[in-house]
Amino acid sequence: MALNNKYNYIAKTVLVFKNTPTKRAFYPLQSDTVDLEVEGTGWQLLFSRLRISPPSISVNLGQLNTKDFIVFSDQLLNVNKQVGSTQKVISVKPDTLYFDFTKRIVKTVDIKLVSHLGFSKQYGLASGVLLSPKKIKVAGPKAELEQITFWPTDTLKISNLQSNSTIRIGLQHSLHKNVSIYPSSTEVKLSVDEFTEKTVEVPLKIVNNK
Structure with a gap:
């Protein structure tokens, strides 16, 4: 593996919710840990295996005021701002977060x-x-x-x-x-x-x- 070449690798990270709904109680229907598919160099892939990866990323839940789910592909720009300019997040798995709502x-x-x-x-x-x-x-x-x-x-x-x-x-x-x-x-x-x-x-x- 050439350490200076570009590769895709998976980095696990924890979600931190922000802008939560003020009038709707919610409960996530999946884990608060997601997989980031990241494009980076061989060096970054090596560091990822050593568990050096974004410890957490924030997710804007503002859309939950009108929806019951959040789509990560709509927030990839914000996610990439959090992981630094030397890495590029291509996708997040799962791509959609679902929530259970009660009054x-x-x-x-x-x-x-x-x-x-x-x-x-x-x-x-x-x-x-x-x-x-x-x-x-x-x-x-x-x-x-x-x-x-x-x-x-x-x-x-x-x-x-x-x-x-x-x-x-x-x-x-x-x-x-x-x-x-x-x-x-x-x-x-x-x-x-x-x-x-x-x-x-x-x-x-x-x-x-x-």
């Missing part, structure tokens, strides 16, 4: 803090933990949202706490591609105080001593 609704649920807090000796929480915001909006299919009563944060881990703290922490990612949340983080305020020990002597009185 999209929005509900508000409480944020649940997941935490492992450790305190210095004689220190502890002086009051309840404050979250801001303490609720989020969840959007998705009605059947999915009926099962969601709260939304957990990422795990907040702090040790040796002995003063007030304010931390911004992210919310856990949705396990369903057609469920989205807003906002994606919350501010946690911890009010910490020192609890001192004190010895108090009190008189002892015996009653009904017969």
